[in-house]
Amino acid sequence: MSPFPASPSPLPALRTLCLALGLALGANAWAADPATAAPAPAASRAPAATPSAPAPAKAASKEGRDTASKTTPVESLPTNSGSAMAEKIRAALSGTAIVSKKMTVTVEDNPKPPPRTATPTPPAARTLATQRYQQARAAAVAGHAAAPAAGDKAHGGEAHWAYEGDTGPQAWGKLKPDFNTCAIGKRQSPINIENGNTLQGPAEPVQFAYTPSNGTVVNNGHTIQVDVQGENTITVRGSTYRLLQFHFHTPSEEQINSKRFPMVAHLVHKNNEGQLAVVAVLLDEGAASPFIDKVWTYMPLDANDRVRMPQGLLNLAELLPTDQRYYQFMGSLTTPPCSEGVLWMVMKQPVTISRGQYRLFTQLYPNNARPVQAVNGRVVREAL
Ligand SMILES: [Zn+2]
Numbered sequence: 001m002s003p004f005p006a007s008p009s010p011l012p013a014l015r016t017l018c019l020a021l022g023l024a025l026g027a028n029a030w031a032a033d034p035a036t037a038a039p040a041p042a043a044s045r046a047p048a049a050t051p052s053a054p055a056p057a058k059a060a061s062k063e064g065r066d067t068a069s070k071t072t073p074v075e076s077l078p079t080n081s082g083s084a085m086a087e088k089i090r091a092a093l094s095g096t097a098i099v100s101k102k103m104t105v106t107v108e109d110n111p112k113p114p115p116r117t118a119t120p121t122p123p124a125a126r127t128l129a130t131q132r133y134q135q136a137r138a139a140a141v142a143g144h145a146a147a148p149a150a151g152d153k154a155h156g157g158e159a160h161w162a163y164e165g166d167t168g169p170q171a172w173g174k175l176k177p178d179f180n181t182c183a184i185g186k187r188q189s190p191i192n193i194e195n196g197n198t199l200q201g202p203a204e205p206v207q208f209a210y211t212p213s214n215g216t217v218v219n220n221g222h223t224i225q226v227d228v229q230g231e232n233t234i235t236v237r238g239s240t241y242r243l244l245q246f247h248f249h250t251p252s253e254e255q256i257n258s259k260r261f262p263m264v265a266h267l268v269h270k271n272n273e274g275q276l277a278v279v280a281v282l283l284d285e286g287a288a289s290p291f292i293d294k295v296w297t298y299m300p301l302d303a304n305d306r307v308r309m310p311q312g313l314l315n316l317a318e319l320l321p322t323d324q325r326y327y328q329f330m331g332s333l334t335t336p337p338c339s340e341g342v343l344w345m346v347m348k349q350p351v352t353i354s355r356g357q358y359r360l361f362t363q364l365y366p367n368n369a370r371p372v373q374a375v376n377g378r379v380v381r382e383a384l
Helices: 083-094 101-109 125-143 169-175 177-184 290-297 355-364
Strands: 199-201 207-209 214-219 224-229 233-236 239-249 263-271 276-285 305-308 326-332 340-347 351-353 381-383
Touching: 169 177, 233 276, 239 276, 276 355, 290 355
Parallel strands: 199 381, 276 340, 276 351
Antiparallel strands: 207 233, 214 224, 214 305, 224 239, 233 239, 239 263, 263 276, 326 340, 326 381
């Protein structure tokens, strides 16, 4: 049973997705980390302990490399999303789904280039979105007809992958040799975090140092991602990581005691050694998030389109929960090539988004979450 039934909306699934971390997957220094079975204190797993090899250039930045790929049936999702939530979402999706006036204005005022094809008149925002989606989908099906987003040029040939159908998660590892880790990796993400199995105790706080920054919102065919330029770092385990980008998944890829949340934001950071650290902020239904409003306002509807946000508008500090305790474990990118050695920190306290904010994203991407992977004895630290 899917808590997020095939959308009755005319926007099926552009699902192709996220490259989420695709970023520079830099070195896999932590992949060799022996802490798999032993609950080593954070300090003992300092990056310096495991020399890393620089990532090959071609492994860098995979964002948005794939354009939307052809997709078919909706992948069935885990059943544990919370029936109340599912009920609300179902109701929302089956409703008229009128996009807010604000969004209408936003779309019209976007500083991005005009649509590639004539935009029919005045349509309700939803109709406009539908048309754009269909254009993007047609272009994708036609074979990367859409102009690649900036930054894609460096990418070599990339296998199409999706969240369902023949190129869905179960097939990622076979799509190309570079994706092998998706199938055989032992420290894959996402995972279900069971409170009963965590290593509970004191843990160093993650030191967030986020400041007003510039952002470019990218619809990369896998997700909505915001590339960030500014002074934004986190310091943990004796290393400082710079924020590169953040993006979204729905439903949340991480599960807490087998429960999924409506969405999750992944904040991807990298240190000077090329190691990645991802902070996951769970998004639950509730009050609207002013931060999400800012991002959605500049959300490009076409795959491979990007929109620059006004200077200084973006401040990730506005997205963080007030309680910054977290779960920490070693994992991988949740999208091909599923490289391991990624330090994950999942914030325990969710932040809220409104149903309308949720709906806006899911109209573009109804499902872009990889199923949970085997924990394989990994230790999950739970900061108390
Ligand atoms: Zn992600």
